[in-house]
Amino acid sequence: MTRDRDEKGKFTELTTSEAVLKILETSEDPVMTATEIADKLDVSRDTVGRKLAQLAEDDEVGRKKVGARSVVWWIK
Template sequence: MSPPGREIQYTESDVIEVFKHRNDYAEPLTASEVADRLGCSRRTALNKLHDLESETDITSKKVGGRSRVWWIPVRAD
């Protein structure tokens, strides 16, 4: 019997890979979309996104009552 608890640990690097491997690099994603692509819960994805926002270039914007989208800004040089 396996020990109780989560079997898969998702890292912030896993979340960043979701953003890097998209057809449209500029398209923002919701926490649910990130969760679907990782195969984790929305809450897990949301926690990682909040951590990344405070530590990296990942940015978010509120787009409705409780809706938020996330993206990595594309820099114009």
């Protein structure tokens, strides 16, 4: 898969923080994993993980580790 670059040569975003928030807001589930969000946006889990980390830093989403490698996320 090739990605588009902007006029400065940087890769364009595959998704936005707003798109991630929209998925969380419209979900019937109270919490979601990054993988679930990534599947709905058709992007990688790592891409969503970076957006979620920034949203958590901005105090817009909460997170909780629920297993050895599982984290769930929700809107604050």
